[in-house]
Structures are given as C-alpha cells and as structure tokens.
Amino acid sequence: MKSSAKNSPVNFLMKCCSMGSSALLTQMVNDEGPLILDGGLATDLEAHGAKLQGDPLWSARLLHTDPQAIRDAHYRFLLSGADVITTATYQASIPGFISHLEVSAERARELLMSGVHLAKETVKGFESGQRRPLVAGSVGPYGAFLHDGSEYTGAYAEQMSVEELKVWHRPQIDCLAAAGADLIAFETIPSIKEAEAVVELLREFPNSKAWLSFSCKDQKCISDGSLFADAVRVASRSRQLLAVGVNCCPPDVVEPLLDSAGPLHTSDMSWVVYPNSGEEWDTERGWQTSGKPSAWTPDLSHMWVKQGAALIGELSCFLLHSVFFFAAFSLSSSSLSYRRMLSYRPCSHSGAKAAVKGTVNLQPLQRGPKTWLPTKTRQAEGGRNLSLLTLCKL
Template sequence: MDLRARLRNDSNHEGVLLLDGGLATELEAQGAHLQGDPLWSARLLHTNPKAIKAAHHSFLLSGADVIISATYQATIQGFVEHLGVSSDAARELLASGLRLAEEAATAFSSGKRATHPVVVAASVGSYGAFLHDGSEYSGAYADKMSIEELKACHRPQLQCLAAAGAGVLALETIPSVKEAGALVELLREFPNCDAWISFSCKDGTRLSDGNLLQDGVRVAGRSTQVLAVGVNCCPPEWVEPLLDSVAALKSPDRRWVVYPNSGEEWDAQQGWQTSAKTAANIPTLSDVWIKQGAALIGGCCRVCPDQIGELRRHLNRRLNISTEEEADLET
C-alpha cells in the first residue's frame, strides 16, 4: 500500500504511522561488523542479504507500519569502488535493497501476524553519507557544490530505485537547505515517486548547516511529491522544540515525520556512549509530537525492535483511550 493512501487513513492510530528503527543497530545485534565500513549496512546487500531481510522482519514483528530499505549508504559509485563490481552489478545490488524490504513486507503481510498493509520506503542518504566522513551532520560539502552538482550525485541512485519500483523515497539525514533544494528539483524527474525529507539538526531550531528548520520546510513545500518533512537521527528531546519552530508552517498536505536516535552520544574513539537520555523516552515524548501533528514516528540509530515494540504498544494504548473518549462523548 502506498504512503499517500496510508496518510489519508486518519482512523489508524490517530493518523500516526510507526516507522522502524535503526537497521544497522539490528544488524550489529545479529553479529554484523559495520563500524568504519564505507558502505556501512549496504555491504550486507552483497555479503549477507538474508541478514537484512531478517532485520526488516524483526521490526515488522515489533509493529512497524513502514520499513526503510538498506540503501542509505548504497550508491553505484560506492559499490564499484569498495566492492570492485561492475556498474551493472552495482545497480543490481542497489535495486536488491528495495527488493529485500518488499519481500520481507510481503512475507509478513501474508502471515497471521499481519493486521495492516506495510509501506516500504527506499532510503536515500545525503551526499555526506557517501563521503563517509560524518558530514551528513554538518553539510559542509554543500557550500562547495552547486545545485546541479548535488543533483548529479543523487540522480543515479534515484534512477535505480525508481526503476526498481520505489513508490516512496525516504530522503534522510539531509543537513542543508541547498541539498534539500537539489532533491526537490530532482524529484520532478521521477513523477511516480512520492517522498519524505528528514533533516539532520544541530539543536532545537537549526539544521546541521546552521539554517533554520523553517527554511528547510519551506523548500520541501515546493514539491507536491513531498508528503512529509521533519527530522531524524537527532536526540529525542530536540523533536518538540524543532516541531514548535515550524508550527506556523503546518499543512494538511504535508505531514511531520520524526525518528530520533536513542539519545546516546557518538564518540569517534569509543563508539556509542550511554547517557541519561535513552530511547525509553520516545513513547512518552511521542504524545507531544502527535499533538504537534507528527504523522510518521519511529527511531533511528540505536533504536532496536524492542523499543519500536514499546512505541507500538504506547500508540495502541493511545488509540484505545481516544476510542473510549469518543464513545463517552457519543453517550
């Protein structure tokens, strides 16, 4: 089922769709070694596709309505450079990321556990993800590139995913207004694809490049193909002020999407460091996000299937409460 149709179904969990969590986090929990790999989880499209499908299945079992393909760091150039494969083989690997997610969704939907149709979104990371230097959290490269250069970098990946049948593109961890503008322009070349754009941010009002989230939302609003805009891979406590900062731009034609990380902090030497802010906060915090208009909620790095399951149970309880309140009003 397509995302546009699901977002119209406001009776489903108060209009909220549950995204999956950190795919790489689940792959690492299965034993994959991803840290430092320039292809990150996309390498497993080549070496262990069964693990990717199993990770998707884990999030579906936890109640996710939407799963995101393992193509965030998958590019034709990256596969050619780091796997030594041909361009044609690289395209097939990229397409296989979408296919694996669709196969997992189909298998789940045909099983007894399925209670809702699953949406598959094809992940497209920022150009910084390809660079593998952390610049998806600064956007520094965008200052040195033109809109046309950014479009040229993204075009092969979008061409491949669109040809593979992607109906929804998850344009993720976008750090700059300029790159968002390039992607909005590029979407016109793929009229059969809808999308969401989620930004990386540096605080409770600003994108990683220093511009306001408001500026990014306005740019996203130039395209009717962009069904949702928001943030991902930020600390959970930033989501409320970020959505507050764009409240005046809320539109029935454009929903909010939020999927923060666990709140743990990344240290280049020691990896993820646990702090007092953990993913356990996400279900409680989501109550406010829903009131602010968030229609797509999930998790990013370090958010595992168990935590998505906890969020699903929280959303289910909210739905029951809302249903009971409506019944009381009717009587």
Template sequence: MGSSARLRLYMDGEGPLVLDGGLATELEARGAKLQGDPLWSSRLLHSDPDAVREAHYSDACDRFLLAGADVVTTATYQASIAGFIRHLELSSEGSRELLMSGVQLAKDSVDRFVCDARPSGRRRPLVAASIGPYGAFLLDGSEYTGAYAEEMSVEDLKVWHRPQIEVLAASGADLVAFETIPSIKEATALLELLREFPDSKAWLSFSCKDGRRVSDGSPFTDAVRLANRCTQLLAVGVNCCSPALVEPLLDSAGSLLSPDLSWVVYPNSGEDWVSEQGWLTSEKTAASILELSPTWMKQGAGLIGGCCRIAPAHIAELRGRLETSCTSSVSAV
C-alpha cells in the same frame, strides 16, 4: 490501488504510521561488523542479503515488522553506484542491480510477514527506499554538518544523487526516504531531482544541530518552506537527532507546515557517538522516544519511529504507547 494512493490513505487514517528503528543497530546486534565500513549496512546486500531480510522480518518476535512497524526502510542509506564500484569492484550495471535488491529484500519481507502473520487490523506495511546524504558516502561524519555543500553547487549534488534516485524510483518501493539531510542546498537538489520522477512520492528528513536549526545552521523554518513547495512530498521532519530536540523543532515551524504535509520524526536514542569509544549515555538520553512520542503526535506527526540505537523492542513499546494515546484521545472526545 497504487502505492502512492495507498500511502495517502494510510496517512489519512487513525493514528500515525509507526516507522522501524535502526536497521544497522539490529544487524550489529546479530553479529554484523559495520563500524568503519564505507558501505555500512549496504555491504550486506552483497555479502549477506539474508541478514538484511531477517532484520526486517523473521519468525522471531524481535524483528521490526513483528514489533509493529508500518513502514520498513531499506538498507540503502549509504549505498551508491560509485560506492559499489569502488568498494565491491562491481560494474555499473551490477551496482544498479545491487541497489535495487535492497528494495526487493524489504518487499519480500513484507510479503512473508503478511502471509505468515496475517496481522488482524494492521495496515499492510510499506517500503521506504532510503537515500542518504552525500556526506554518508564521504564517511567523515559530515552528514551532521553539511560542510561539503559549501564547496558544491546544487547541480553538483544533483549529479551525485541522480543515479541512486533513478534506480530507487523504479524499484517498486512505496516511497523514497531522503534521510539525515544536513543542508538546505542538498535538500533543494533532492527535491529538484524528485520532479524528474513525477510518479514518486517521498519524505524529507533533516539532521539538526539544535532545537531551531538544521545541521548547516539554516533555520528549520527554511527547510519547511522548501518542503511546502514540493507537491510530491508527503512529509518533512527530522531524524537521527536527540529526542529532546524534536518538540522545539516542530514548534519552531508548526505554523508554516502545509496542510498537504505531515511531520515525520525518527530520532536516535539520545546517546552520543564518540569515535573510538562508541555510543555513550549523556543527560540527553533521559528524553526517550517512548515518553515524548505522544507529544509529537499531538503536534501533528503522521510518521513516528526511531533511528540509531532503536531496536525492535523499542518499536513494539512505541506502537503500544501511540495506540494508547490514540484511544485516550478518542475517549476524551
């Protein structure tokens, strides 16, 4: 069975797919120094690939696959051909090979997990090839504003993203994850590029500024209308926002979502990132993924997980909560 057919079958099954959490969070917990690095987690593809592989899976229980993730996301969010050439002094071909290795590490981890753990009743985990926004390359926080898109055309953004999509579409990943996209213009560029690779499937998730708007100020309803027009998309949604924003965002566009699409949601912990201070708790933090995820499932979310500051232990708890909610729903019927 092809990966796209298998993914559709998975999404038509009982209960949502559980995504992994913050890969960088797990890598930092294991001692990696990532803050301020222009390549972020993707530097480890070059300097310490074993750390990336083990964050996906090792024989320790506190890894994402053993915690219950149905989908693992590659360490390629902040990776780019231009970035590897600039910061690692690699050739263009070497940069492409390094980008491809991010998918291979995740695939190897899934193979080892299936062989070692032989999880009873579990779906074989999928690999999502992560593609972040142009703002991630800029390293100025603009993936949460989309300000750069004002000075760029759709064609400019396509030129930037094409090398990465070209490599990852050929990597053997089950799907592509367009993540933390802050603007409708950049999303338009990505979906136009996706059509150049007709065998590829994807999800599209936005960074959002409040319960109704994506980060560039556009209504979330516009994002969903755009997604509805792409036959290669399997899901549209949000990531790396406060959990408290997810329900109102989905509510704002729930009547517009195509029957062929699902919601994908994977917010962060709800903490605020403040430069030179790190992650700080706030009143928003009380709205947790664990507490709110059953509501997202009722709203139609087919893929649920976490982003920054969400560790394997949180994913294990999330899986348990969703399985309980699914069982309760069946019993009620």
C-alpha cells in the same frame, strides 16, 4: 497492526498519489494512529552478529555478502509491528559499490535495486491479514558516501552546487524508483542546499512520493546551522513530499523543532519523526552517550502526534543494547483510544545460542476496538536467535 483494508498503508499511499497531497495521511492518523517506522536496521544487524562499524558501506555491504541477514532483519521489524520497512541503502551508491566491492557499474545498480527487492519480498511473505506495510527506499546524504561524519555537519555542501548534488543523487533515486519502492526516504539531510537538490530532483520522478528528514544540531537549527523552519519552507515546495521532519537527533529537541516550524505545517505536509536515544556524534569516536536525560518516553510520542506527526519511529542511529520500543500513543483529543507499545530484545553480540526472551510493557488499557495485547513470542526462527512479539486485537 492496523487491520482496516480501507486504511491500510498501501491503500493510503495509492490515494495520496491520486490526491497529490498528504491530506489522506492526516485522515488516516486520526482514524488509525500514526504509521510506525521500523528501527535502526544497522543496529539490529549488529545485534545479530554483523560487523558494520567502520565499514564505508555500512549495512549496504550485506546486500552483496549476506542478503539473508537483511531479510531476517526486515522480518523482525514486521513482526514488531512496523508499518514501513526501510531499505538497506542509506549508505549505498553506485560509485561506493564500485570502489569498495570492485564490481561493475551494472552490478552496482543491481545491488542498489536489490535493497528494494529484499524488502518487498519480505513484506510479500509476511502474513498479517489485511495489513501490507510500505517499503521506503532509503537515500542518505552525500556525506554518508564520504564516510567522515559530515552528514551531521553538512560542511561538504559549501563546496558543491545544487546541480552537483542532483547529479550525485540521481542514480540512487532512479534505482530505488525503478525497483518499485513505495516511497523514497531522504534521510539525515544536513543542509538546505542538499534539500533543495533532492526536492528539485524528485520532480524528475513524478510517480514517486517521499519524505525528507533532517539531521539537527539543536532545538532550532539543522546541522548546517540553517533554521529548521527555513528547511521546512524549502521542502514545502514539493507536492510529492508526504512528510518532512527530523531523524538522528535527541528526542528532547523534536518538540521545539516542530514548534519552530509550526506555522508552515499544513494539511499538505505532515511531520515524520524518528530520533535517536540522545547520543551525540563525535567525529573521532562515533556516537557517544551525552549524559543528558533525553531518552524517549511515551509522553514525547504523544506530543509529536499532537503536533502533527504522521510517521513516527525511534532509535534510528544509536546502538541498540537491550530493548527496542515501538510507540505508545493515547490520543485523548479525539475519539481514538489507541495505545500500543511493542518491545524486541535482540540477542547479545556474544552470539549466544539461546534466544533472549522478549519483554512487553503495556500501559493500563481500556478494552476497545483499538486495544492490543501480546499473543506470541517467536524464537530461533530460521536458525537465528529471535525474540519477537506479535499482537492481537481485542
């Protein structure tokens, strides 16, 4: 919802490409607030009737069977205020499409590229004045292809070399870059070895910028047991990475993780943060409620921004049951007075025809140039049950 043409996400990215660092991203955060990532694409799709649990392709199957559902999901996130739309390619790969869809290698490549095309088409058709969100091409770890939960352990990396991991990732990155993704999102990377692979591989695509986020097991370590600080050190070798950080981890471990790598945080490397709701991965039963009080709160987002988070999101991996929140910020340490919280309630899995009404929660606001209030709720657009929120600037 940032209306400044000068500081729009696309303009910032173009300048970052010429500057070769994320210094401008830090400047943009100071001026406008962090960029808001979209939420869990698969959980939103499931909330609107998609059957994805247990599917080895996850939401990527819909690139083949129901691309309109993906367009609709992207559009819902845009209406909810997302600055970055992530493609439905996390679990997509050419071998995976060939194996599970029985398509040719050429068709598999087309499907991978279509993930970017769908997102870009949706962004292009989204009217919002000066604002043009970014499209991030999602690249999951090799463990996502294995479909055994090993992206949360990284065990497979022990048996693979950096070169083998580069061979695996190269076709996916090539497709996303060729399709015109604004940047590449390496997500849920569980091991330092795989991080080394994608950092090295990124050099083969010199015109691409990216972020790299790790899955983490606790307050100090990524999933393979390596220190998060060591993982950040590997990522810092790349001038093409705008941000490094964490996703699919409990919100309450984010602050100590970022603190543990604090000395490595520079103007050339911002943080990207998008945890889940505090649920834990069970290899037999999938995501399970941990029982720990670790849900997201606005205070946590405030702390992450103070620590240097420039791209921020929430709820990337857990099942979304009722209300989807996009961030609330108050940066009292600067001249910025900016708070926004958007909510989106998807329809239930029962497929009820009546749209569930949206809910809005806004903390007390002082009127000013960065104050936002709800103006409209849209329902049942395109025959689908929607409950959406747009904002206006006071």
